[in-house]
Amino acid sequence: MKRVMSAPGFAALEILAKGRESAEALNSMLDQQQLPEVSTMPHELRGLVEQILHCCDRALAALSGGTGGGTCKKRNPEHGSPVDLPCTMRSKRLRVRGGERGIQVQKKWTMEDGFAWRKYGQKNIHGSKQPRLYFHCSYKDDSGCMARRQVQQSEANSVYVITYFGEHTCGVDATAIGHDEKMEQFVINFGSGTMVAQQSGSPWSSCDDDGLVVNRETPDLCNSPKDEEELQEGMVAAELIEQSTRVLELMSMSSPWSEHLGRCQEWEVGHSKSLFDIDEFINIDSLLQ
DNA sequence: CGTATTTGACCTCG
């Protein structure tokens, strides 16, 4: 049956959300940085920060069960419908409002999060110029995955506010495989081919639209949802840890960047402790195990 | 021709 989120699961979610926030802040710091040119370091560091953000989103999506999403019920399980409309029009309405909470994240450049989504609706929201887009997992039909998300672009800038509902029971990170155009879209944001060049030498064994490479040993992970789901969470966490560690290494090994590190630590005091959060990421695997 | 997206209608909730 549905996996009930454990207390460590909630803790992990909280940490992820906090950490994501911090990584986002770190990213905007990189936007504003006026450091002397430091070879390719800014690109790589920036890339890593982006990857952390990306991993956070995926981890959040993977962990976002227990929000009530799994409890959606069909109002009319069988085609017992009112007389005045075709039964197909009334048989599948879902009851979703009222108490269902989602995990909300913000993405700066792209609404991609490593999962495969199919759009099923779009709605103009009162008081908002940008429409809200509705997606469900592409594997909904194949494996009954009930994960959904809502995406809304903020008017001021290109920040996507993404709210996740339900959890992925398909166990697949489907967009991880062969989405070159999306990767390009992402690479452009780094202003160089750094990330692409990084692929071959990368020790990371997963891949996404942010330029990492995924090696999947199991071609169809949808077959055993529960185990694969946990495996996936573990993979995302491991990826996150690896990248966070590299950010810390990068930031502390060059002097201009240790200067920046100092700035981060200053900021840390006043805000939500970005470096502490990254350290905390590194411990997240213990929470997930 | 199969699959994904668009879009208008329908449904539920507050």
Place this chain on the structure above:
DNA sequence: CGAGGTCAAATACG
């Protein structure tokens, strides 16, 4: 009754 969420026919696309 209006706003938001979802469905599914129509349409676009490869």
